[in-house]
Amino acid sequence: MDNLSDLWATYRSTVAFAMVNAMFALSTYVVLSAGFLSFSTVVFGAMGGFVGAQMVIHGLPLAIVFIVSGLAGLLVSMVVAAVFLRLNSHWMALASLALVLITRVVVLNATTLTGGVNGLGIPMALPLDWLTGILVLTVLAFYALYHSWFGIASRVLREDPSVAACMGVDLRKVQFIAFGISGIVGGVGGAAMAMLLQYISPDTFFLGIAFTMIAATVLGGSYHWFGPVLGAAVYTALPSLMQFIVPSLQDVANGVFLLLIMVFLPRGLIDPRAMRLRRSAKGRSS
Amino acid sequence: MELFASQLLNGLSLGSLYGLFGIGFGLVFATLGILNAAQGCYASWAAIAALVVAERAGLPFPLIMFAGMGAAAVVAVIVDQMGFQPLRARGADMLGALITSIAFWMILDSLAGFATGQQSLSFPPQSYPGQMLLTQPVPLPAMQLIAILALVVVAIGTHLLMTRSAIGSAIRAVGWNPVSAALSGVNSRYVIMLTAALSGAISGLAGTLGGVLTSNVSFTLGQGLMLKGFAAVVVGGYSDVRGTAIAGVVLGILEVFVGQYFSASYRDAFTYSLLLVFLLVKPQGLFGKGSFVRA
Numbered sequence: 001m002d003n004l005s006d007l008w009a010t011y012r013s014t015v016a017f018a019m020v021n022a023m024f025a026l027s028t029y030v031v032l033s034a035g036f037l038s039f040s041t042v043v044f045g046a047m048g049g050f051v052g053a054q055m056v057i058h059g060l061p062l063a064i065v066f067i068v069s070g071l072a073g074l075l076v077s078m079v080v081a082a083v084f085l086r087l088n089s090h091w092m093a094l095a096s097l098a099l100v101l102i103t104r105v106v107v108l109n110a111t112t113l114t115g116g117v118n119g120l121g122i123p124m125a126l127p128l129d130w131l132t133g134i135l136v137l138t139v140l141a142f143y144a145l146y147h148s149w150f151g152i153a154s155r156v157l158r159e160d161p162s163v164a165a166c167m168g169v170d171l172r173k174v175q176f177i178a179f180g181i182s183g184i185v186g187g188v189g190g191a192a193m194a195m196l197l198q199y200i201s202p203d204t205f206f207l208g209i210a211f212t213m214i215a216a217t218v219l220g221g222s223y224h225w226f227g228p229v230l231g232a233a234v235y236t237a238l239p240s241l242m243q244f245i246v247p248s249l250q251d252v253a254n255g256v257f258l259l260l261i262m263v264f265l266p267r268g269l270i271d272p273r274a275m276r277l278r279r280s281a282k283g284r285s286s
Numbered sequence: 287m288e289l290f291a292s293q294l295l296n297g298l299s300l301g302s303l304y305g306l307f308g309i310g311f312g313l314v315f316a317t318l319g320i321l322n323a324a325q326g327c328y329a330s331w332a333a334i335a336a337l338v339v340a341e342r343a344g345l346p347f348p349l350i351m352f353a354g355m356g357a358a359a360v361v362a363v364i365v366d367q368m369g370f371q372p373l374r375a376r377g378a379d380m381l382g383a384l385i386t387s388i389a390f391w392m393i394l395d396s397l398a399g400f401a402t403g404q405q406s407l408s409f410p411p412q413s414y415p416g417q418m419l420l421t422q423p424v425p426l427p428a429m430q431l432i433a434i435l436a437l438v439v440v441a442i443g444t445h446l447l448m449t450r451s452a453i454g455s456a457i458r459a460v461g462w463n464p465v466s467a468a469l470s471g472v473n474s475r476y477v478i479m480l481t482a483a484l485s486g487a488i489s490g491l492a493g494t495l496g497g498v499l500t501s502n503v504s505f506t507l508g509q510g511l512m513l514k515g516f517a518a519v520v521v522g523g524y525s526d527v528r529g530t531a532i533a534g535v536v537l538g539i540l541e542v543f544v545g546q547y548f549s550a551s552y553r554d555a556f557t558y559s560l561l562l563v564f565l566l567v568k569p570q571g572l573f574g575k576g577s578f579v580r581a
Contacts, residue, residue: 091569094565095565098517098520101513214385218385262373
């Protein structure tokens with residue numbers, strides 16, 4: 001029993017980070033599932049993170065902190081969607097990458113909100129039950145969305161926009177909704193990240209986290225809502241595991257692992273199409 | 287006035303590095319459609335390899351440059367064949383290639399950190415031409431002139447290669463449609479490897495020169511080059527080498543002048559805002575042609 005609680009003490013923070021990364025991965029996934037590769041979740045996260053941090057510093061209750069952070073993320077995502085949705089998907093990815101670069105410079109210079117180079121210290125740790133509750137709610141929402149009108153429309157849109165348009169899917173509407181959801185989830189995730197780290201700086205929300213969320217999403221599978229959650233868990237647990245096995249080559253091992261997944265399981269760990277194929281193959285053979 | 291002129295030279299040589307790196311980056315992006323996050327590592331590894339050659343063998347500077355370029359070309363071909371070829375064989379999209387390139391970025395960057403012992407190294411002073419060519423009217427270090435000349439030579443050479451030679455048409459044909467290129471007798475796998483090697487060598491040259499000019503040989507060298515080179519590619523129009531070269535130089539000069547006369551903290555903001563404006567208003571860049579894809 002003691003061993004178990006030791007284990008929990010060691011890996012408690014890994015679990016917490018996996019949950020926050022799952023929020024970011026879901027935020028990336030919802031836009032990706034509407035056919036856009038976008039790094040803008042980082043921007044939503046930064047907005048939510050710094051707004052949330054300021055509110056915690058000023059002593060507001062947690063419920064309000066998360067709601068307002070989500071709304072801040074939503075606000076940014078609507079602006080981003082209005083400006084970026086004119087671009088086609090290739091340019092969209094590049095433009096959102098440029099936005100991430102700009103965000104860092106803005107954060108560095110908006111010292112009153114963000115603390116500039118020094119960053120912000122947050123005088124409160126995130127209670128794990130709050131984080132779990134938020135993630136469960138988000139996952140339930142994604143489960144409902146997957147089977148809703150929006151989920152079906154966005155999957156059609158991703159496979160072939162022209163066909164989707166012919167079937168009467170309002171492309172703009174679906175894309176805006178996707179960005180809106182991404183903004184809310186990203187904003188809340190940003191606030192959670194801020195409280196988990198208890199310190200945020202311009203480098204918290206930069207390229208590293210952008211690549212982490214994309215990698216987690218693709219690793220888990222970007223065709224099903226459970227993919228990003230699983231991907232985030234694996235991708236977060238991996239470094240601590242690798243640290244155990246090959247301490248000095250941790251990053252190299254992570255990279256090799258990601259590479260192997262991409263080469264051998266390009267559609268990710270959770271792939272609804274492969275599951276359906278397997279099921280129908282079994283049905284035929286018996 | 288002298289400050290202005292010497293800053294202009296600084297901007298020109300810095301911009302030449304951005305332009306050079308951008309040409310290598312854009313070559314793969316324009317022909318093979320891969321947004322390669324690992325491209326910056328080629329530059330870091332070129333600088334590291336060149337440094338090793340300079341320290342161990344004491345060769346003349348041109349050979350050191352070639353050693354760096356060769357190392358980067360080898361790394362680029364390995365990355366392409368190990369990471370991108372399996373995806374290509376399966377007909378996967380750009381997203382897959384981007385993720386694999388991120389994986390290679392992690393691997394190569396941390397290995398580079400190992401190789402330099404997590405510090406920033408610099409070339410031994412006798413290994414490169416460190417003298418001033420001019421002191422009046424403006425100080426002109428030989429290395430700055432070499433960087434600018436390198437950009438001019440590579441830009442013209444690559445442009446001619448891509449537009450006027452059989453190899454260039456083969457590269458463009460494979461980029462457009464590998465199957466129809468193969469039908470007209472182009473060995474597409476060979477051409478793809480050649481493109482990767484060429485792109486690696488050009489980015490490697492930028493890395494080697496950058497390592498000498500900024501006295502910084504570490505994994506951060508490639509990262510800085512990559513972000514600015516990416517901006518140069520987009521602003522200049524990724525389908526045209528000339529555009530990338532000019533945009534790189536313009537960005538370098540702007541960066542130095544914004545830092546000198548405006549505010550050092552807004553240096554990067556200016557570059558990236560320009561990048562964003564171009565993406566939104568003129569995504570095909572200064573010199574790019576519109577691309578036509580199926581609706």
